[in-house]
Amino acid sequence: MSELIGNIVILVGAFFLFSAGLGLLRMPDVFTRIQAGTKASTLGNILVLSGLGIHHPDWALKLLIVAYFVLMTNPLSSHALSRAAHAAGAPMVGTVVDALRDEDGIAAKESSP
Amino acid sequence: MPEDQGTTQRTASGLLGGLIVLWIVCFTVWLVINSSVAPPIVATGALVSLVVAVIFIRRGDVWRIQAAPRTAYHLLAYTCVFFCELVKANINMLRYVYAPRIDIRPGIVKVNMPLKSSIGRLALTNSIALTPGSLVMDLRGDALFIHLLDVRTSDPEEASRMIIGPFRRHLEAAFG
Known part of the structure; x- marks a missing residue:
């Protein structure tokens, strides 16, 4: 019985990971792609790890540490990537407002007389 | 930053609280990864995690939190x-x-x-x-x-x- 529940949880996690990959392909620009990748892959990873934990209850605590590691580092890397992409001037599709560019523009105007 | 008596006291207590929290976190991770409570392993873990916690607390302000x-x-x-x-x-x-x-x-x-x-x-x-x-x-x-x-x-x-x-x-x- 616990095997079946573990399998179902792993399957749901795999579905979220698949959606993350599909989101990477379908989204229009760098930042929206990073968003799709971050969220769905975090939950997918956690679900796969907890499914493994249901299969092997004696691994549960170690898997919890791995899950925390993913939870801490996944947003961090997406943050670093998106910041670098914006600094390098990656194009944004269909942008409504870009406060960061406006801020940069003000700073550039102030520094150059 | 204005440093009066109250804030310095609070910082010191936050330092100790942060040290204990960080020590417990490091020690728990060590125990879980080893998945054993043999005395040598526990003693090594307690010592090493205490040293790591002290180093991190002395190096920065990040871990100054109130443990309550x-x-x-x-x-x-x-x-x-x-x-x-x-x-x-x-x-x-x-x-x-x-x-x-x-x-x-x-x-x-x-x-x-x-x-x-x-x-x-x-x-x-x-x-x-x-x-x-x-x-x-x-x-x-x-x-x-x-x-x-x-x-x-x-x-x-x-x-x-x-x-x-x-x-x-x-x-x-x-x-x-």
């Missing part, structure tokens, strides 16, 4: 809110990904950062990255720049209420 039962309660409540938001974010993202036409209006908005301590800021920015349709781009002074999939308002007050509203109360109480 209220902090633990708010951390627990924050974890529950966080997981609800994470599941919501994923369902939201599935809707975008499987929609026949992706209908988004992305943009970057500026929001005020309500928290002062670095560990609280880390927790808040990481949570924002995992909530529905938002991603932290940059932090300059007290201004957070957040990339939104669907910009509904450019007013900073309303945007901040929408984005950091759910976490703000618990994180403020836990880290300040």
Whole structure:
């Protein structure tokens, strides 16, 4: 019985990971792609790890540490990537407002007389 | 920073609390990874994690937190809110990904950062990255720049209420 529940949880996690990959392909620009990748892959990873934990209850605590590691580092890397992409001037599709560019523009105007 | 008697005392007590919290965290990770409670392993772990905690506490201000039962309660409540938001974010993202036409209006908005301590800021920015349709781009002074999939308002007050509203109360109480 616990095997079946573990399998179902792993399957749901795999579905979220698949959606993350599909989101990477379908989204229009760098930042929206990073968003799709971050969220769905975090939950997918956690679900796969907890499914493994249901299969092997004696691994549960170690898997919890791995899950925390993913939870801490996944947003961090997406943050670093998106910041670098914006600094390098990656194009944004269909942008409504870009406060960061406006801020940069003000700073550039102030520094150059 | 104005340093009067009260703040220095609080910093010292926060230092000790942070040391104990960090020691316990390191020691727990060590025990779990070893998955054994043989005396030599426990003794080595306690010593090494104490040294690591002391080094980290002396090197920076990051771990100066108050350890109190209220902090633990708010951390627990924050974890529950966080997981609800994470599941919501994923369902939201599935809707975008499987929609026949992706209908988004992305943009970057500026929001005020309500928290002062670095560990609280880390927790808040990481949570924002995992909530529905938002991603932290940059932090300059007290201004957070957040990339939104669907910009509904450019007013900073309303945007901040929408984005950091759910976490703000618990994180403020836990880290300040």
